[in-house]
Amino acid sequence: MATIPTVPAFVANDTSITKLQQLAYCASFLSVGTVTPMWHFHHSATQGPLTASTWTAVVYDTNDLDSDGVWTTNGKVTFVTQGYYATEAAVQAECTATTFFLEASFWWYAGANNPNYVAGTQKIYGAQGTASYAATGADACVCINEICPVVCYPGDYVNVYVWANQAVTLNTNTPSGAMQGRFVPNFTGMFIRTGS
Amino acid sequence: MATGLATRALPFHSSIRSDQQMAMTIPTIPVLPAGYVAQVADMNNLAAMATFLLTKPMARVHDGVGTGTLTANASTVTTYSVKDFDTDGMWNVSSPTRLTIQTPGWYRVRYGVCITTASLVSNTYAIITTGANNPAGSGVITNCWPGSCYGGAAATLHQVNVSGILPAYLYAGDWISVSTYMNSAATYGLATVPSFLALEFVSIL
Numbered sequence: 001m002a003t004i005p006t007v008p009a010f011v012a013n014d015t016s017i018t019k020l021q022q023l024a025y026c027a028s029f030l031s032v033g034t035v036t037p038m039w040h041f042h043h044s045a046t047q048g049p050l051t052a053s054t055w056t057a058v059v060y061d062t063n064d065l066d067s068d069g070v071w072t073t074n075g076k077v078t079f080v081t082q083g084y085y086a087t088e089a090a091v092q093a094e095c096t097a098t099t100f101f102l103e104a105s106f107w108w109y110a111g112a113n114n115p116n117y118v119a120g121t122q123k124i125y126g127a128q129g130t131a132s133y134a135a136t137g138a139d140a141c142v143c144i145n146e147i148c149p150v151v152c153y154p155g156d157y158v159n160v161y162v163w164a165n166q167a168v169t170l171n172t173n174t175p176s177g178a179m180q181g182r183f184v185p186n187f188t189g190m191f192i193r194t195g196s
Numbered sequence: 197m198a199t200g201l202a203t204r205a206l207p208f209h210s211s212i213r214s215d216q217q218m219a220m221t222i223p224t225i226p227v228l229p230a231g232y233v234a235q236v237a238d239m240n241n242l243a244a245m246a247t248f249l250l251t252k253p254m255a256r257v258h259d260g261v262g263t264g265t266l267t268a269n270a271s272t273v274t275t276y277s278v279k280d281f282d283t284d285g286m287w288n289v290s291s292p293t294r295l296t297i298q299t300p301g302w303y304r305v306r307y308g309v310c311i312t313t314a315s316l317v318s319n320t321y322a323i324i325t326t327g328a329n330n331p332a333g334s335g336v337i338t339n340c341w342p343g344s345c346y347g348g349a350a351a352t353l354h355q356v357n358v359s360g361i362l363p364a365y366l367y368a369g370d371w372i373s374v375s376t377y378m379n380s381a382a383t384y385g386l387a388t389v390p391s392f393l394a395l396e397f398v399s400i401l
Contacts, residue, residue, distance in 0.1 A: 026246035127389035128357035
């Protein structure tokens with residue numbers, strides 16, 4: 001768990017090494033990737049076919065960076081350090097049968113430590129929805145980017161959810177043409193501000 | 197002996213403030229040449245910079261109504277009725293289509309537009325409008341950060357989600373809004389996520 005920095009106040013002829021260390025920690029917290037709470041996960045295996053017209057949590061099964069211990073194997077982020085967070089995700093889907101509509105969004109839930117919301121309160125934010133174009137062998141990708149609209153507390157959590165009106169498959173390596181291997185479902189985020 | 201360059205008042209140097217600040221003071225970064233004995237003002241300026249970055253200006257508002265209409269073959273500016281957070285007084289209910297800069301600097305914009313009319317293409321963009329403090333003069337408009345989305349024949353809605361650093365240094369009084377151009381008449385919606393607009397301070401110079 002990252003510690004929110006204490007910003008020191010200096011006085012004349014101050015010789016406090018503690019205050020200098022506090023100031024140095026502020027710099028680390030704001031600029032060092034192993035101290036600032038941040039994460040980057042990606043999805044490496046095929047997921048689906050997903051049930052049509054049903055919201056499904058995207059499984060981000062690979063942990064690339066997690067400075068604050070927020071990752072769980074199903075891709076859910078459980079916040080550890082209190083603050084405002086910016087989140088980003090990409091979800092790419094394929095359906096070989098027909099054109100489809102694809103939508104993704106962040107689903108945030110309050111945990112037991114949140115003083116502002118009852119545990120289990122849901123906030124959905126950052127949606128993007130679009131349709132594929134081709135009638136067959138279609139694929140589509142949505143990229144969502146948003147600041148979580150509430151302050152996150154330890155124990156709050158957020159998932160990326162996806163919805164499609166057809167039984168789509170999330171697959172790292174689709175489509176099989178020129179773009180193969182370039183679309184990788186990602187989920188990133190980082191602390192951007194203190195808050196309460 | 198060289199002298200420190202920091203002379204500005206230090207409003208935020210001792211503790212992290214609440215979320216409801218107004219028009220924050222830009223910190224002064226001290227210059228500390230070799231041989232110079234750092235003064236208390238220099239150290240407190242460094243501390244003020246840390247506080248500023250930990251409590252930087254941010255705002256997010258969204259459309260809590262979802263029934264507004266968009267005219268065919270015209271651009272419509274989104275109206276926002278609900279404030280999610282606003283640490284710098286950027287949103288005013290009397291001007292509900294915009295976020296107005298209080299603290300000058302570079303900002304990242306994030307916005308989303310939710311359309312609940314099927315089978316349409318929407319084209320969106322953020323708009324910077326300069327205010328009286330901008331050296332360019334008032335009323336200069338810059339469109340930026342476009343987005344586009346296609347609802348598809350089977351869909352009952354579609355949403356655009358866009359993010360990027362605004363392409364100009366913004367002065368107090370400049371404002372940001374979002375416009376959508378539709379090829380047919382359409383309606384905003386609340387489905388899944390309503391239309392929203394957010395600003396995040398990213399740099400002082």
